[in-house]
Amino acid sequence: MSKTDIIYGLHATEALISKAPERFIEIFALKGREDERINQIINIARQQGITVQFANRKALDDKSKGEQHQGVVARVTAAPQLNEKDLDAILERTDKAPFLLVLDGVTDPHNIGACLRTADAAGVDALIVPKDKSGSLTGTAKKVACGAAETVPFIQVTNLARTLREIQEKGVWLIGTAGEATQTLHQAKLTGPIALVMGAEGKGMRRLTRETCDELISIPMAGSVSSLNVSVATGVCLFEIVRQRG
Numbered sequence: 001m002s003k004t005d006i007i008y009g010l011h012a013t014e015a016l017i018s019k020a021p022e023r024f025i026e027i028f029a030l031k032g033r034e035d036e037r038i039n040q041i042i043n044i045a046r047q048q049g050i051t052v053q054f055a056n057r058k059a060l061d062d063k064s065k066g067e068q069h070q071g072v073v074a075r076v077t078a079a080p081q082l083n084e085k086d087l088d089a090i091l092e093r094t095d096k097a098p099f100l101l102v103l104d105g106v107t108d109p110h111n112i113g114a115c116l117r118t119a120d121a122a123g124v125d126a127l128i129v130p131k132d133k134s135g136s137l138t139g140t141a142k143k144v145a146c147g148a149a150e151t152v153p154f155i156q157v158t159n160l161a162r163t164l165r166e167i168q169e170k171g172v173w174l175i176g177t178a179g180e181a182t183q184t185l186h187q188a189k190l191t192g193p194i195a196l197v198m199g200a201e202g203k204g205m206r207r208l209t210r211e212t213c214d215e216l217i218s219i220p221m222a223g224s225v226s227s228l229n230v231s232v233a234t235g236v237c238l239f240e241i242v243r244q245r246g
Contacts, residue, residue: 003078006139008060008069010037015147016076017044023076026051030060030071038071067140079137082126082155084163090126090153091170097193097245098172101238102128104160104209105200106230107135113144114231115198120148122238127152128195130160161208167195168214176205176213177237179227185237188217190244196237201230 004025007013014037017024027045029038031054045052055063063073091098101124103115112135119127135141136156142149157163164174172193197213199205210216219228219236228236 005076005078006063006073007076007142008064008067008073008139009143009146010041010070010072011146012139012142012149013041013072013074015150016074017041017048017050019150021045021048021050023079024048024050025075025077026053027075028053028055028060028063028073030054031056033071035071041072064139067143069143082153084155084157084166086153087126087128087155087157087163087167090155091167091172094125097191098170098195099124099193099241099245100126100128100167100172100195101234102160102164102195102197102209103134103230103234104130104197104205105133105203106198107133107200109135109138109140110144111135111201111229111231112137113141113146113149115234116141116145116148116152116154118231118235118238120145120152122235122242124152124238126155128155128157128160128163131156131158160206161212164195164197164209164212168212173215174213175237175241176210176216177218177233178204178210178216179218181216181218183215183217184220185217185240186220188215190241191246194241194245196234196241198230198234198237201227 176197
């Protein structure tokens with residue numbers, strides 16, 4: 001039997017139903033809510049022969065495990081998990097300098113989703129995470145991603161250090177972020193094939209990940225706080241790379 005996922009939120013549902021309506025098994029919409037976007041989702045679902053059921057708020061809260069669902073929850077077939085082979089295929093078929101984002105030990109699904117959303121906006125080719133000690137593509141992450149979970153490949157790899165070395169062998173420059181790095185984001189040359197590596201909040205990158213990086217950079221901080229939320233820091237770094245790459 002195929003595995004199923006629960007997705008929720010307007011952006012996540014709209015993005016998936018427009019891209020892969022065949023994955024939908026059933027949709028649950030909030031009873032009595034008159035909302036143009038929900039009605040649009042319902043209309044597309046009915047055109048595609050997808051079952052639509054109306055439920056009260058408690059039922060939707062239960063299905064989304066208390067997360068903000070915005071009046072729509074769907075049961076869908078699970079997307080295939082992407083791995084190292086899929087990353088190889090992405091790198092082989094890209095017709096521009098590869099642009100990758102690596103999250104080492106980031107576990108909060110809200111941060112995963114926010115990083116996916118920013119990665120989509122910056123034109124990142126894939127987001128790479130280790131299978132262990134990392135967040136996954138949960139319903140919360142997909143909702144926060146606002147549709148980006150359907151556009152940015154989410155690659156889970158067994159051995160992150162080994163994958164990073166393989167990326168290096170393909171000519172991709174590994175830029176790691178560390179608060180103690182002496183070179184700042186704005187001093188570094190961030191052009192050509194690049195993989196930006198972000199560590200977990202507080203702990204930063206793991207030792208092997210750090211040692212594998214070609215270069216370490218920091219974000220200059222002028223205020224009293226010592227660090228930024230990882231998704232905010234990711235956005236700052238990604239768009240400096242975008243600016244330099246022109």
